[in-house]
Amino acid sequence: MNKKYFLELADYTIWANGIIIKWLNQINDEQWEQVICSSFSSIKQTTLHIVSAQKIWIDYWKNIPEPAFLSVEFKGTKTDLIEIWDKLSNDLKNFIEIYPEDKYLQPVTFRWPRGGEGKMEFWQSFTHMLNHTTYHRGQLVTLLRQANFTALTSTDLATYYHIVKH
Template sequence: MTKKFFLELVNYNNWADNLTMEWLDQLNDKQWERPVASSFPSIKQTVVHMVSAKKIWIDFWTNAPDPIYLSAEFKGTKNELIEIWKKASVDIKSFIESYPEDDYKRSINIKYQRGGEAQMSFWQTLPHYVNHATYHRGQLVTLLRQANFTGFSNTDLATYFIHQK
């Protein structure tokens, strides 16, 4: 694993997240809040989870004493959530740019929201974070289709690489 590879993963994830944010900007409040049968009870709650996960990894990587799970406390609007998401995207890229490759094997402490702790090597956490985001973007496509949204574009990693040429 190299910094160049990790930055490419972060750039891909931010690119795909930006496309997703563009989709969400087009939703009305009824679509945003519509109850759904999925991992989370609405498009809104799915996105809150995604943004919370993006932010929490920064807390884990910086060994924040009290990691903040946004999903436990967010009460804002769709636009406020998207602004938090955009800032988290910038923060993750900045963090990865400055994180020393010599520390990629460093152990990262993870504190679960419902209690309990675990550890992973840093080099394992970033691919996990990107995979997790991809998983939930896939869920969003299904949820958005159920809400009659059809203005999608492809967010696959291959599509990202092809468009970067």
């Protein structure tokens, strides 16, 4: 558990998010909004959840007072949300580049979405955020297929190591 490892995971996240963003830019508004049975009711709502969660964790790590869930306040377009996501992906790497390794074991206080506070060590919360994003990116693949978008490729970590790191 060191900065190099976390930077590599941030690079993977930027890469995988970038692939999903390219797909989202290719779908139409009907596909974006189509109601599909999943954890969230559409590609739009699943994307909003991913982006909101990534943003809130970065805010918690930065000790932003009163961070807000983007999913509660977002009123923008698909393009707006995709731009926010792209920026957040890069913000994640920038944050890791400056975050001191000696703080990896320090607790991060966060709010559960349905109320109450929790604490995890930074490294645990970082790993959780990456895992959470990966889980919901997988759901987006299924949602996109159900919305008849089939120009999909793998965003798996092993694929990243094979394609990008070789």
